[in-house]
Amino acid sequence: MQMYHPKKTLFRSSRFWKRSLLGILGGSLVIVACQKDPEITSNGKPKAPLDNISFTVPQGWPAPFYTFAGNPVTKEGFALGRKLFFDPILSRDNSTSCGSCHQPFSAFSHLDHNISHGIEGKVGTRNSPPIFNMAWHTSFFWDGGVNHIENQPINPIENPVEMDDKMSNVISKLQASAEYRMMFKAAFGDEMIDYQRFNRAMALFMCVLVSDQSKYDRVKRGTASFTAQEQSGYALFQSKCGACHKEPLFTDFSFRNNGLAPNAVNDSGRAHITHDAADLYKFKIASLRNLKYTYPYMHDGRFKTLDAVLDHYATGIQSSPTLDPILTGGIALSAQERSDLLAFLNTLNDEVFVSDPRFKETN
Amino acid sequence: MRTPLLFAAALLLMVSCRKKDDPQPNKGNMRIVIENKVNNDPLVLQTGVYQNAHGDSYSVTTCKYFLSNFKVRKKGGAVVNVPETYFLVDQGNNASLGFTLPSLDITEYDQVSFLIGVDSTRNVSGAQTGALDPSGQAQGMFWDWNTGYIMARMEGSSPQIPTGSGQFAFHMGGFKGAHSVLRYVTLDLSTAANVQSNRTPEVHLKADVNKWFEGRAVVDFSQTYLIMSPGTDASRMADNYSVMFSVDHVEN
Numbered sequence: 001m002q003m004y005h006p007k008k009t010l011f012r013s014s015r016f017w018k019r020s021l022l023g024i025l026g027g028s029l030v031i032v033a034c035q036k037d038p039e040i041t042s043n044g045k046p047k048a049p050l051d052n053i054s055f056t057v058p059q060g061w062p063a064p065f066y067t068f069a070g071n072p073v074t075k076e077g078f079a080l081g082r083k084l085f086f087d088p089i090l091s092r093d094n095s096t097s098c099g100s101c102h103q104p105f106s107a108f109s110h111l112d113h114n115i116s117h118g119i120e121g122k123v124g125t126r127n128s129p130p131i132f133n134m135a136w137h138t139s140f141f142w143d144g145g146v147n148h149i150e151n152q153p154i155n156p157i158e159n160p161v162e163m164d165d166k167m168s169n170v171i172s173k174l175q176a177s178a179e180y181r182m183m184f185k186a187a188f189g190d191e192m193i194d195y196q197r198f199n200r201a202m203a204l205f206m207c208v209l210v211s212d213q214s215k216y217d218r219v220k221r222g223t224a225s226f227t228a229q230e231q232s233g234y235a236l237f238q239s240k241c242g243a244c245h246k247e248p249l250f251t252d253f254s255f256r257n258n259g260l261a262p263n264a265v266n267d268s269g270r271a272h273i274t275h276d277a278a279d280l281y282k283f284k285i286a287s288l289r290n291l292k293y294t295y296p297y298m299h300d301g302r303f304k305t306l307d308a309v310l311d312h313y314a315t316g317i318q319s320s321p322t323l324d325p326i327l328t329g330g331i332a333l334s335a336q337e338r339s340d341l342l343a344f345l346n347t348l349n350d351e352v353f354v355s356d357p358r359f360k361e362t363n
Numbered sequence: 364m365r366t367p368l369l370f371a372a373a374l375l376l377m378v379s380c381r382k383k384d385d386p387q388p389n390k391g392n393m394r395i396v397i398e399n400k401v402n403n404d405p406l407v408l409q410t411g412v413y414q415n416a417h418g419d420s421y422s423v424t425t426c427k428y429f430l431s432n433f434k435v436r437k438k439g440g441a442v443v444n445v446p447e448t449y450f451l452v453d454q455g456n457n458a459s460l461g462f463t464l465p466s467l468d469i470t471e472y473d474q475v476s477f478l479i480g481v482d483s484t485r486n487v488s489g490a491q492t493g494a495l496d497p498s499g500q501a502q503g504m505f506w507d508w509n510t511g512y513i514m515a516r517m518e519g520s521s522p523q524i525p526t527g528s529g530q531f532a533f534h535m536g537g538f539k540g541a542h543s544v545l546r547y548v549t550l551d552l553s554t555a556a557n558v559q560s561n562r563t564p565e566v567h568l569k570a571d572v573n574k575w576f577e578g579r580a581v582v583d584f585s586q587t588y589l590i591m592s593p594g595t596d597a598s599r600m601a602d603n604y605s606v607m608f609s610v611d612h613v614e615n
Binding site: 053063141145147149150151154155158166167168171194195196198199200204226273274 | 441457486487488489490491496497498502507509510511519536590594
């Protein structure tokens with residue numbers, strides 16, 4: 001009995017090929033029409049290519065805290081997180097995005113703002129912290145109240161003085177957007193949009209923001225050298241600042257009272273979370289990277305300049321039961337020493353990071 | 364020659380298309396049904412009026428708690444962990460008062476145990492889904508500013524409360540160290556639950572709301588009416604309600 005070979009007969013048929021071609025053409029049109037390339041702006045201009053988006057631990061740095069478990073870095077996930085980050089749809093009246101207070105040219109802090117204005121011009125009580133090297137942070141916010149970066153975005157979104165929306169409402173708005181459904185599908189495999197996916201996309205964007213291209217980093221990699229002044233400043237830094245501002249991230253992520261006098265806000269800092277009197281007026285140690293772009297300084301932005309900061313450490317430290325013992329005597333610097341230290345701190349500014357086109361708003 | 368292959372492929376397709384929680388052969392389900400009561404009276408939100416051990420009369424507007432990390436003990440045998448069991452019991456949502464422990468071995472079970480609350484690992488593991496989704500089921504049961512779940516939440520009113528609103532709100536949170544409010548409950552089933560592939564036993568549990576207010580510390584509403592953070596008050600109340608569950612009956 002002769003076996004029927006449908007394959008042989010089919011592929012020889014020109015009718016098959018004509019129909020297939022039509023089908024392919026038709027299908028392609030549909031695909032092209034539906035798929036907005038997230039790398040093309042709405043006016044057709046190409047955005048910065050994202051093929052090199054990755055997360056790599058810089059040489060000599062410790063292992064990050066965020067493991068990307070269940071959330072591998074992809075350019076689609078990054079593009080989605082970036083779009084969400086700069087989209088005011090996350091706010092109740094579509095006015096305020098994360099990018100409103102976390103600006104790329106300011107290392108993702110709020111340039112020249114001690115405290116930020118959120119929705120309807122409302123203000124909070126704390127300085128907008130920069131966003132870089134987040135994968136190494138073991139807690140978030142000045143009081144460390146948030147223990148995982150995937151649970152950080154709900155805070156500004158639901159804060160009445162920041163974005164004043166409900167997380168569930170934000171997710172509904174995203175679900176109603178064909179473009180977001182397509183981007184979620186590109187990032188996660190299907191159009192389902194939920195709390196976990198939203199925050200994983202945000203985490204991808206935030207954790208890919210690694211700042212390791214400063215002069216200091218190049219010196220450490222052996223591709224640059226400190227000037228004599230910078231070298232002196234580095235030695236001063238190591239002896240007078242390095243215990244708290246630990247290299248290479250320039251913070252040990254712990255909470256310390258650095259002698260800032262409480263003001264009318266009377267921000268209890270870490271104690272607000274732990275309810276432990278021993279934590280009163282302690283705040284998370286800020287990184288010293290990118291200081292050029294992140295003024296004003298401290299949890300409430302009270303110091304506009306680094307000179308003001310160094311004046312504080314020299315003669316402005318307020319004594320209190322929770323003052324960090326390392327600061328009891330203050331930090332005295334001669335004029336020359338101050339100049340040298342500032343020269344060193346300048347080597348921590350990462351011009352590449354703040355001007356990276358991949359990290360900017362693309363619309 | 365081709366037909367057996369096709370048949371095998373079809374079979375594979377059928378098998379792979381089966382819904383996740385259809386019991387496989389040699390597996391069955393156990394249903395847990397919760398009845399919230401005050402002593403022996405059914406808990407009726409808003410309108411029910413009750414009396415606690417201190418003698419204070421009160422009514423309840425919200426009664427919600429997480430039950431998770433279920434384990435079941437085979438009669439005369441081993442304790443088995445039931446993976447990924449997280450349920451939010453909400454007196455205001457009838458559908459949440461019963462839930463299924465899936466994919467259990469076919470046998471009799473004489474003990475059920477579970478955590479009141481969400482285990483500490485889940486509290487530090489980032490964005491969660493399902494019953495633990497802060498934007499969905501867990502809305503109102505999650506502290507965003509101090510990451511962690513509200514393990515149990517009871518709200519209501521009492522004439523004894525000295526504030527203008529006369530309302531109490533007990534938000535039990537905290538999963539670390541001495542102030543953790545996580546409490547593990549172990550209940551023996553005098554009538555064993557018989558799990559079969561075609562029959563699902565129902566284990567009916569009773570939760571006595573009054574137990575929140577007595578035991579480790581008798582609650583005097585004129586003094587204690589607001590708990591919104593981890594601490595001694597919260598962990599004492601958790602000690603109280605750790606004994607609120609009992610087995611009412613088992614239906615095989």
